[in-house]
Each structure stands twice: as structure tokens, then as C-alpha cells.
Amino acid sequence: REHLVIWLCLCFLSTEVCHALNVTVTPGPVVLVTENNNLTLSCLVSQRRRNTSVLILRWFFSPLMFLIVKMGIRKRKLYGNYTHRFPQPKFHLHEEMEGDVYRLRILSVTGLDQGFYSCKVQEIRKHRNTWRISSNGTSTTQLAGKKVYSFCSPCHIS
Ligand SMILES: *[C@@H]1O[C@H](CO)[C@@H](O)[C@H](O)[C@H]1NC(C)=O
Numbered sequence: 001r002e003h004l005v006i007w008l009c010l011c012f013l014s015t016e017v018c019h020a021l022n023v024t025v026t027p028g029p030v031v032l033v034t035e036n037n038n039l040t041l042s043c044l045v046s047q048r049r050r051n052t053s054v055l056i057l058r059w060f061f062s063p064l065m066f067l068i069v070k071m072g073i074r075k076r077k078l079y080g081n082y083t084h085r086f087p088q089p090k091f092h093l094h095e096e097m098e099g100d101v102y103r104l105r106i107l108s109v110t111g112l113d114q115g116f117y118s119c120k121v122q123e124i125r126k127h128r129n130t131w132r133i134s135s136n137g138t139s140t141t142q143l144a145g146k147k148v149y150s151f152c153s154p155c156h157i158s
Pocket residue numbers: 022023024044046
């Protein structure tokens with residue numbers, strides 16, 4: 001019984017304990033791609049607390065958490081400075097009309113695109129004229145090249 005009380009208190013104090021957004025990136029946890037192919041990663045969001053809330057979604061590229069794109073209030077898309085490094089269009093965020101699915105298309109994959117792609121989602125809602133985070137979720141997938149070793153210099157020369 002005490003446990004239940006503690007649990008309910010935790011729920012009350014921290015929405016994270018009871019209402020984590022379910023964010024899933026597919027394919028994952030590792031995706032193998034061939035150089036020069038295009039790749040689409042999908043970010044599926046479920047278990048929203050309210051269907052009237054707003055989602056803020058960000059795709060990051062790690063190790064250094066570079067921002068690829070952010071989708072904010074009113075679905076405005078802002079491509080981050082990581083995207084601006086590429087002379088040609090490289091990333092494209094596309095929202096599915098039904099369900100909360102956000103697809104990131106990566107054009108012409110190269111060895112330099114290997115790393116971790118994370119989809120971070122915050123569910124926010126307006127409370128007395130201020131926006132508050134009501135729930136959070138993150139999911140990551142690793143992009144690895146099929147010809148991983150051809151991307152590095154030879155290590156063993158006999
Ligand atoms: C989260 O969503 C994914 C994809 O929709 C689903 O496979 C998984 O079972 C869900 N996890 C939980 C804890 O509900």
C-alpha cells in the first residue's frame with residue numbers, strides 16, 4: 001500500500017515516470033546501407049497524453065548531437081546547421097498525414113553519414129499562456145555502412 005502511495009506521488013510530481021512518450025525509430029537498432037543509396041528513417045510517436053497537445057520533434061546526428069532538423073509549433077520545419085554543411089539537399093523531413101510518423105530521408109548516403117540518428121520528441125501544451133512540456137521521448141538508430149572497412153585506411157598489411 002505504501003508503495004502505491006509513493007508511486008502515485010511520483011506520478012503526480014513527475015509525468016515522466018508514468019507518461020513517457022513512446023518514440024520508436026525504425027529501422028533499428030542498426031541499419032546497414034550501401035553507399036550512394038537513399039535511406040528513410042521513421043520516427044513513430046505514440047502514447048501522447050492528450051490528442052490536443054503539440055509535438056516538438058528534433059532529429060539529431062551524433063556523436064556530437066548536431067541538429068539536423070526541428071519541427072516546432074505549427075509544424076514549422078527548421079533545418080539545423082548540420083544540414084547546412086551540405087552543398088546539395090541532404091535531409092528531408094516528411095510527416096505522414098495519419099498517425100504520428102515523421103520520416104527523415106537521407107539522400108545519397110556516404111561513409112561520413114555513419115553514426116547515430118536520434119529522434120527526440122517533446123509533447124507540450126499551453127497552460128495559462130505558457131507552453132509546458134508534458135511528456136518526453138527519444139529513440140536512436142545506428143547507421144553503419146555495408147562496406148565499413150573500405151571507409152578506413154587498411155589496418156593490416158601483411
Ligand atoms: C512503442 O511503439 C512501438 C511501435 O509502435 C511498439 O512496437 C512498442 O510495443 C511500443 N512500446 C510500448 C512500451 O508501448
